[in-house]
Amino acid sequence: MPGAAPRSASATAPAKVNVQLAVGPVRPDGYHDLANVFLAVDLHDRVTVTEADIETADIETGGVETGGVRVSCVGPGSELVPADATNLAWRAVELLAAHHGRRPDVAVHIEKDIPVAGGMAGGSADAAAALLACDALWGTATPRDELLSIAAELGSDVPFSVIGGAALGRGRGELLTELPVGGVFHWVFALADGGLSTPKVYGECDRLRGDTPVPEPEPAPELLAALRDGDEAGLAGALANDLQDAALSLRPALADTLAAGREAGALAALVSGSGPSCAFLAEDAEAAARVAAALAESGTCRAARATTGPAPGTRVVSAPVHARR
Numbered sequence: 001m002p003g004a005a006p007r008s009a010s011a012t013a014p015a016k017v018n019v020q021l022a023v024g025p026v027r028p029d030g031y032h033d034l035a036n037v038f039l040a041v042d043l044h045d046r047v048t049v050t051e052a053d054i055e056t057a058d059i060e061t062g063g064v065e066t067g068g069v070r071v072s073c074v075g076p077g078s079e080l081v082p083a084d085a086t087n088l089a090w091r092a093v094e095l096l097a098a099h100h101g102r103r104p105d106v107a108v109h110i111e112k113d114i115p116v117a118g119g120m121a122g123g124s125a126d127a128a129a130a131l132l133a134c135d136a137l138w139g140t141a142t143p144r145d146e147l148l149s150i151a152a153e154l155g156s157d158v159p160f161s162v163i164g165g166a167a168l169g170r171g172r173g174e175l176l177t178e179l180p181v182g183g184v185f186h187w188v189f190a191l192a193d194g195g196l197s198t199p200k201v202y203g204e205c206d207r208l209r210g211d212t213p214v215p216e217p218e219p220a221p222e223l224l225a226a227l228r229d230g231d232e233a234g235l236a237g238a239l240a241n242d243l244q245d246a247a248l249s250l251r252p253a254l255a256d257t258l259a260a261g262r263e264a265g266a267l268a269a270l271v272s273g274s275g276p277s278c279a280f281l282a283e284d285a286e287a288a289a290r291v292a293a294a295l296a297e298s299g300t301c302r303a304a305r306a307t308t309g310p311a312p313g314t315r316v317v318s319a320p321v322h323a324r325r
């Protein structure tokens, strides 16, 4: 249709905190088996995909090929997000296009609110949002199990970004069992300057363990019960992250951030995933606001954000009418 505006679709995807991250021994493939209890929190990135004719230099022939992907990104930390084929959202678009035997031909625009390289799965969120947005744009109606297996190819945390809520991740974190949650938990995140590399943090965890035997990772029954019952005191007592010592070893100043949040009245404090964001559980919304204000004043972090979890998974928020699922 000449002159018609290009069609687009948008999806939002949540950040996560690992309320338990039990890390097993390193596997032959370099990954670690996990008992990874994810909780999605109400901080989101938004990804918009728009049909576009993108001219891509064809390096082999020296010619120009139409069809491809373009990525742009705005928001805090966007200068740290790659705008090339290493961007997880770009890879998501390519994988879904290949799955359906079609060309991608989309411009991907990421609006970031999730801290970059912060241990909050921002890249995974963008990949999940790009997958669902393209599926809606193209009207491909990809079955859920196929979307989840494409998500797992993109990264261990991406399937959870799709489903949200709370879930136990086994294997490298991609084999999910949804978990019931009996209430709303109040969280504060202290955001750090600069990120931590996930593989480096796992490597440091292995180094610190040395030859000590590592048990098979298992979810803690008291943690699952606290989630199910909406029991914040129980959850506070059960929060655990096997990567925390490694993150603190690589970034010792995080100990000051954790202490500042505890002094401000948080029920519990831990490093979020591979860090360097730190997560604080608070009794209620007022306590969370106090902890966030104290952390922001403490000089131990770049910024502090209060939020809640669980939050829903990736959602298509706008799509061409005929393609809406």
Ligand SMILES: C[C@@](CO)(OP(=O)(O)O)[C@H](O)COP(=O)(O)OP(=O)(O)OC[C@H]1O[C@@H](n2ccc(N)nc2=O)[C@H](O)[C@@H]1O
Pocket: 018, 021, 030, 031, 032, 033, 034, 036, 118, 119, 120, 121, 122, 124, 154, 155, 156, 157, 158, 171, 172, 173, 198, 199, 202, 272, 273, 274, 275
């Ligand atoms: C630590 C966690 C906790 O949820 O996330 P972040 O806190 O970084 O967001 C995850 O395990 C990160 O998941 P994700 O960031 O998707 O990792 P991937 O891309 O699959 O893997 C990146 C690298 O991390 C290491 N890795 C990841 C997962 C795993 N179970 N064992 C590992 O050893 C490997 O070195 C791998 O090459």
Ligand SMILES: Nc1ncnc2c1ncn2[C@@H]1O[C@H](COP(=O)(O)OP(=O)(O)O)[C@@H](O)[C@H]1O
Pocket: 080, 081, 082, 086, 087, 088, 089, 110, 115, 116, 117, 118, 119, 120, 121, 122, 123, 124, 126, 127, 195, 196, 198, 274, 275
């Ligand atoms: N869409 C994306 N958003 C953020 N980071 C991305 C993205 N795609 C690739 N990356 C790369 O992944 C790394 C990890 O980023 P992120 O997923 O935000 O953190 P984490 O793995 O700590 O949760 C970044 O340093 C960045 O180079």
